[in-house]
């Protein structure tokens with residue numbers, strides 16, 4: 001079975017671990033969000049691609065869900081001693097090596113998709129990891145700070161400001177001019193099923209869908225598209241997705257997120273058992289819906305979620 005998964009960072013990566021356990025023989029292609037990418041200290045950092053790569057490759061810091069295990073921060077401390085910032089973004093020494101290799105290869109003329117493939121040679125994530133695009137797309141968030149409206153990079157909003165101010169708008173800068181990376185449209189055309197993990201619907205999956213051609217390719221694939229709600233009991237399971245949803249005028253409920261994707265895109269939607277009352281609303285919107293446990297507490301629970309998603313895909317296919 002060929003499965004294509006659109007993924008952000010932590011939620012997407014952990015779901016993929018469960019999916020691999022649930023479908024060990026499946027051929028899995030991951031289309032990763034690169035709107036979170038940031039240039040720091042002359043280096044290109046791709047947090048979501050790296051989170052997927054490290055998580056599936058066994059190098060992730062399990063507690064925080066991003067960055068490397070057994071990490072040290074000597075380079076960061078040295079940079080700080082030179083007064084060179086920003087110091088609000090935690091790049092560790094081991095992680096720095098990934099960004100140096102990536103930046104060196106990009107400088108030599110390799111596209112991000114080829115660089116990602118090369119990095120995955122080391123990590124062997126057991127999936128084909130593709131950036132959504134080789135073109136630069138950068139998510140910016142409009143905020144009001146000290147009475148002034150300005151746009152900040154997504155990472156500045158997420159990490160430095162901790163989403164403490166309202167997001168007035170979220171813009172994937174460059175998305176309109178971007179093209180899907182090599183392999184993305186082909187993977188979608190050959191897919192048997194497309195899954196949306198419980199990733200952020202605005203800044204993760206929403207950004208992947210903002211690359212012209214990807215949304216259309218999913219619709220044209222004519223295969224079941226099934227998503228898992230990142231909202232449980234009216235709050236994000238992780239992260240600050242509520243702030244992002246408010247910015248685009250979508251309520252923080254499992255049903256509202258399904259309706260935001262819409263029946264033109266989604267065939268099936270899983271909500272948590274705590275949100276059973278959402279099932280009727282989602283089904284009324286033309287999307288098949290089931291309530292099942294959606295907390296990724298451990299590998300078994302996550303694999304069970306993946307099995308439910310694949311079962312729902314078969315149900316809508318029939």
Ligand SMILES: O=c1nc2n(C[C@H](O)[C@H](O)[C@H](O)CO)c3cc(O)ccc3cc-2c(=O)[nH]1
Nearest residue numbers: 009010036046047050066067088089090159
């Ligand atoms: O909350 C944080 N998240 C950090 N993240 C996670 C990241 O900001 C976001 O969680 C994702 O971009 C959202 O998917 C990092 C991810 C990386 O790959 C590399 C470095 C960081 C650094 C931080 C950090 O300092 N604080």
